[in-house]
Amino acid sequence: xxxxxxxxxxxxxxRAEEGYAELFAAHFPRMVRLAALLGADDPEDIAQEAFxxxxxxxxxxxxxxxxxxYLRATVVNLSRSRLRHLKxxxxxxxxxQFNEDVASAEHDVxxxxxxxxxxxxxxxxxxxxxxxxxxxxxxDLTEWEMAEAMGVSKGTVKSHVSRAxxxxxxxxxxxx
Amino acid sequence: MSDLETRLRNDLKAAADDxxxxxxxxxxxxxRIRAASVRRRTRLLSVRSAAAAAAIAVIAVAISLPAGQTxxxxxxxxxxxxxSPTSTSFVTRVKADERxxxxxxxxxxxxxxxxxxxxxxxxxRMCDETSIATVDNxxxxxxxxxxxxxxxxxxxxxxIDYLNASDWAGGRSLSGGVDERVSxxxxxxxxxxxxxxxxxxxxxxxxxxFGVLDPDDNDVKPQRLVARGDQGEVLQAIDLVDRFGDDWLxxxxxxxxxxxxxxxxxxxxxxxKAKTADxxxxxxxxxARVSIRYSFDDVVxxxxxxxxxxxxxxxxxxxxxxxxxxxxxxxGVVVPVLAPExxxxxxxxxxxxxxxxxxxxxxxxxxxxxxxxxxxxxxAEVTVTAFDEAGNELQRATVEELVTSGS
Numbered sequence: 001x002x003x004x005x006x007x008x009x010x011x012x013x014x015r016a017e018e019g020y021a022e023l024f025a026a027h028f029p030r031m032v033r034l035a036a037l038l039g040a041d042d043p044e045d046i047a048q049e050a051f052x053x054x055x056x057x058x059x060x061x062x063x064x065x066x067x068x069x070y071l072r073a074t075v076v077n078l079s080r081s082r083l084r085h086l087k088x089x090x091x092x093x094x095x096x097q098f099n100e101d102v103a104s105a106e107h108d109v110x111x112x113x114x115x116x117x118x119x120x121x122x123x124x125x126x127x128x129x130x131x132x133x134x135x136x137x138x139x140d141l142t143e144w145e146m147a148e149a150m151g152v153s154k155g156t157v158k159s160h161v162s163r164a165x166x167x168x169x170x171x172x173x174x175x176x
Numbered sequence: 177m178s179d180l181e182t183r184l185r186n187d188l189k190a191a192a193d194d195x196x197x198x199x200x201x202x203x204x205x206x207x208r209i210r211a212a213s214v215r216r217r218t219r220l221l222s223v224r225s226a227a228a229a230a231a232i233a234v235i236a237v238a239i240s241l242p243a244g245q246t247x248x249x250x251x252x253x254x255x256x257x258x259x260s261p262t263s264t265s266f267v268t269r270v271k272a273d274e275r276x277x278x279x280x281x282x283x284x285x286x287x288x289x290x291x292x293x294x295x296x297x298x299x300x301r302m303c304d305e306t307s308i309a310t311v312d313n314x315x316x317x318x319x320x321x322x323x324x325x326x327x328x329x330x331x332x333x334x335x336i337d338y339l340n341a342s343d344w345a346g347g348r349s350l351s352g353g354v355d356e357r358v359s360x361x362x363x364x365x366x367x368x369x370x371x372x373x374x375x376x377x378x379x380x381x382x383x384x385x386f387g388v389l390d391p392d393d394n395d396v397k398p399q400r401l402v403a404r405g406d407q408g409e410v411l412q413a414i415d416l417v418d419r420f421g422d423d424w425l426x427x428x429x430x431x432x433x434x435x436x437x438x439x440x441x442x443x444x445x446x447x448x449k450a451k452t453a454d455x456x457x458x459x460x461x462x463x464a465r466v467s468i469r470y471s472f473d474d475v476v477x478x479x480x481x482x483x484x485x486x487x488x489x490x491x492x493x494x495x496x497x498x499x500x501x502x503x504x505x506x507x508g509v510v511v512p513v514l515a516p517e518x519x520x521x522x523x524x525x526x527x528x529x530x531x532x533x534x535x536x537x538x539x540x541x542x543x544x545x546x547x548x549x550x551x552x553x554x555x556a557e558v559t560v561t562a563f564d565e566a567g568n569e570l571q572r573a574t575v576e577e578l579v580t581s582g583s
Contacts, residue, residue, distance in 0.1 A: 021202075028201055033192040042271055044198060052208045115190035118183065137181065138188035169180055 016062065023067055024051055031075050037134045038079035039123055046082060050074035072139070072149040080127045121171035128152075129164035136161055269305075270377040272387025277346055283308045287351045287377065287385035290322060299325045300380070302338035304351040304387060319344045323352075335403040335411035336361075337383060341420055350398050350416070351387035353379060359406040361386055364516045364541040366425050366461060369396025371516065371541070397425050399461075399541055402517045409566035410517045415485035417462055430460030431479035455509060459540035464513050466492040480513060484578075486571050487562040488521075489513045489542060493555030493575035508552025510575055512560045514543040519565040523547040525558045 028047055035043035050071050057070065122130050128150070135146045147154045198204075269288035276282055284307050289300040303322040323340040338353040354361055354376060361374045376384040390398055401414045417424050456467040464480040483489035492511040510523055514534050522531045523545070534543040549558055556576035564570055 024202060024205060028205075029197050032197050032201075033195045036195040037188060037192055043195065044201065044204075045269060048201070048205055048208055051205055055209050111186070111190050112194070114183070115187040115194075118187040119191045133184060134188065137184040138192060165178075165180060168184075172180075 019062075019064070020055060023054075023064065027068060027071060031071055034072070034075050034134065034139065035079050037119070037122070037138060038076065038083070038127075038130060040079040040082050042082075043079075046075055046078045049078055069145065069148055072135075072141075072145075073151065076131055076135075076149050077151070080131070083127055117172070118168075121168055124171050125164060125167050128160055129167055132157065132160035132164045133168065270379070270385060272304075272351060272375070272377060272385060273349075273389045275389045275391055277308070277391065278393065281308050281310055283344070283346055283389055283391070285349050285351060285387040285389050287353070287379070287387045289353070289379045289383060289385070299329070300383075301325075302340060302351070302353050302383075302385065304340050304342055304349060306342065306344035306349050306389070308345055317345065329355075333412070336401065336414060338385075339401070339414065339419070341416075341424075347389065347391040347394070349387060349389050350401075351385070353383040353385045354403055356382045356384075357405055357411055358384070358403045360404045362402045362404070363388055363398045364400040364402065365396040366399040366541065367396045367428075368539045369399075369541075399425060400516060404517075404564075405566075407566045408564065409568050410487075410564040410570060413487065413515060413517050415515075418485035422462065425461050427462065428460045430458040430463050430465040431477075431481065455511065455546050457511060457513070457537060457544045457546070459513070459537045459542045459544075464490060464542070466511050468495075468509075480579075483513060483542070487515045487518050488560055488571050488573060488578055489515055491560060491575050491578035493549075493552075493558060493579060495552035506552045508549045508555045510545075510547045510549055510555055510558050510560065512545055512547075512562075512575075512578065514545065514562060516541045516543060517564055518543060518562045518570060520563050521545050521547075522561045522563070523549070523558060524561070525549045525554065 028051065031047040031050055032043045035046040040046050053074055054067055054070055122133065125133075131150050132146065135141045135149055141149065143154050143157045146157045150157065150160075152160070269286050271284055272287045273285040274282060286305045286307070288303050288305075290303050291300050301322045301324055303320065305318055305320040307318040319342065321340060321342045323338060325337050326334055326339060328334045329337040335355050335358050336352055337355050338351075340349075340351050342349050342351070350363070358376065361376060362371050363374055364371045372388070374386040374388060376386055379385045388398060399416055401416065403411045403413075405411050454467075454469045456469070458465045458467070462483050464483060466478040466480065468476045468478070478492050478494070480490040480492060490513045493508065495506050495508050512521060512523075514521065518534055520531055520533050522529050530547065532545040532547055534545055536543050549555060556574065556579070558575045559572065560575065560578065561572040562570040
C-alpha cells in the first residue's frame with residue numbers, strides 16, 4: 001500500500017470537507033458493522049467517535065488509504081475498550097441484533113440461525129481472536145493491514161488467526 | 177479454504193447485513209464535530225489570560241435536533257429538567273440502562289453531557305434520552321431532556337452533580353452524573369424492591385453518568401439514591417420523594433392501612449416479665465407506625481406522620497412498658513427510623529452511650545433500632561447519632577428534635 005502523509009497541518013478546507021463527507025458516506029456503514037461484529041453494544045456510537053477523531057486529523061484526512069486504515073484501527077481499539085468495560089456489567093453476551101419480523105424464505109431462516117450461532121461463538125473468544133477473524137474473513141484485509149488495525153506485528157496476526165480458528169471450532173463444537 | 181473458513185465468510189456477511197444503521201448518522205456526526213470543536217476552543221480559552229479570553233468570541237453552535245426524532249415531552253416531576261434546546265450538541269453518549277418491555281420492544285436509556293453556546297465558562301448540561309425500539313431497531317420513538325447541574329454541585333457536600341427525572345412512553349427514568357469521588361451509587365427501591373448498584377459511565381469533565389429506567393408496570397420504584405466513596409463513606413444521599421414530590425411513589429400509609437406487610441417486631445426487655453411488651457414498627461412510604469402491645473393485651477399505637485429526608489428519618493421516644501402506680505421510674509424506649517445508608521446508631525442517655533446495629537424492616541428500604549432507656553420521661557433528651565459503614569457520623573439529633581408527633 002502506498003501511503004503519503006503530508007507534514008503540513010492546515011485547517012481542512014472545502015476540498016477536505018468534501019473528502020470527509022465522501023469518506024463518511026462510503027465507509028460509515030462498514031465501520032458500524034465492524035464494531036457490531038467485534039461485539040460492541042453501541043456500534044454506531046463507536047463508528048461516530050472514530051469519524052470525529054479522524055476529522056480532527058487533517059493530515060490523515062488528505063490520504064484516503066491512510067484515513068480508512070486509521071478508521072479501522074480506531075474502531076478496533078474503541079470496540080476493545082468498550083468490551084473491557086462491558087465485561088463488568090454484562091450479564092449475558094449480546095450479539096448484533098437480527099431482523100426477526102421480515103418474512104424469510106427457508107434458506108434465509110437457516111442462514112440467519114447459522115449466523116446467529118457463529119456470532120454467539122465469536123462472542124466467547126478473546127477480543128484479539130475475534131478481531132483477527134472479523135478483519136480477515138469479513139473485511140478481507142491483508143495480514144499487513146490487519147497488523148496495522150490491531151496494533152500488532154504481521155507474525156502475530158498469523159498466530160492470532162490460527163488460534164482463533166481453533167478456538168472458534170471448539171466453541172461451535174461445544175454448542176452442539 | 178476449510179469449511180469453517182467458508183462458513184465464517186458467509187455467516188459474518190449475513191450478520192453484518194443485519195446490522196441496522198440509522199438514517200440520521202450524518203447529522204449526528206456533524207453535531208459531534210461541532211461539539212468537539214467547541215470543547216477544543218473551551219480548553220484553549222482556559223489557558224489564556226482572562227483579558228485575552230474575554231476578547232475572544234466563542235463561536236456559537238447552532239444545531240437542530242436530528243430529523244425524525246421527537247422533542248422530549250416536558251418531564252412532569254423534575255423541575256430542573258427542560259427540553260433540550262436546539263443549540264445543544266450531544267457528546268459522549270453512553271447507554272446507561274436497557275429493559276425489555278412486555279410489548280416485546282426494548283427501552284434504552286442513554287445519558288450524555290452537552291455543551292451549549294452559553295460561553296466557555298458555562299457548565300455542561302446532562303441529557304437523557306430514552307428510545308423504545310423494536311428488537312431489530314427498525315422502528316422506534318425517542319424522548320429526550322436535559323438538566324442543569326445541581327445547586328452547589330461544586331461544593332464537597334454535593335457528589336451527585338446532576339439528577340434528572342424524565343417521562344417516556346412506558347414509564348419514568350432517573351439519570352444524572354456523579355463527581356470523581358464517588359465509587360458506588362446505589363438506588364434503594366420502595367417496598368421489597370431491595371437495592372441496585374448503578375453502573376457509572378465515564379463522560380467528559382470528570383463526570384460519570386448513570387441512569388435507571390423505571391417502567392410503569394414495575395411494582396417497586398426508586399426511592400433513595402446514595403453515593404459512597406471508596407471507603408464506603410456516604411458522600412451524599414437523596415430522598416427522591418423529598419426531591420420530586422409525593423407523587424414520585426405510590427403512597428402506602430402505615431398509620432391507616434390495615435393490610436401491611438409484616439412489621440419489625442422486638443420484645444421489649446423488661447426486668448419484670450409480667451410487664452413485657454412487644455414493640456413493632458411498620459413502615460409506610462413516608463410515615464411509620466410504632467405499636468406497643470403490652471403483656472396484658474393493651475395496645476398503644478404511635479404514628480410518626482412524616483419521615484424526613486435525612487439519615488434519621490424520624491423517631492419515637494417514650495414509654496414502652498406499663499408500670500404500676502407504685503413504680504417510681506417508668507422505663508422507656510427510643511425507636512429511631514433510619515435511612516438505608518445508616519449502618520449503626522448510638523443512643524446517648526444521661527452520659528451513657530450504647531451502640532446499636534440497625535435492623536431492616538421487611539417490605540421497606542427503611543431500618544429501625546429499638547433501644548430501651550431507663551426513664552421514659554427523659555426520652556426527649558436522648559441523643560441519637562447515625563453512622564455509615566465507614567464509621568462516619570451522618571446525623572446527630574435529640575429525640576425531641578426528631579419527633580414529629582405522637583398518636
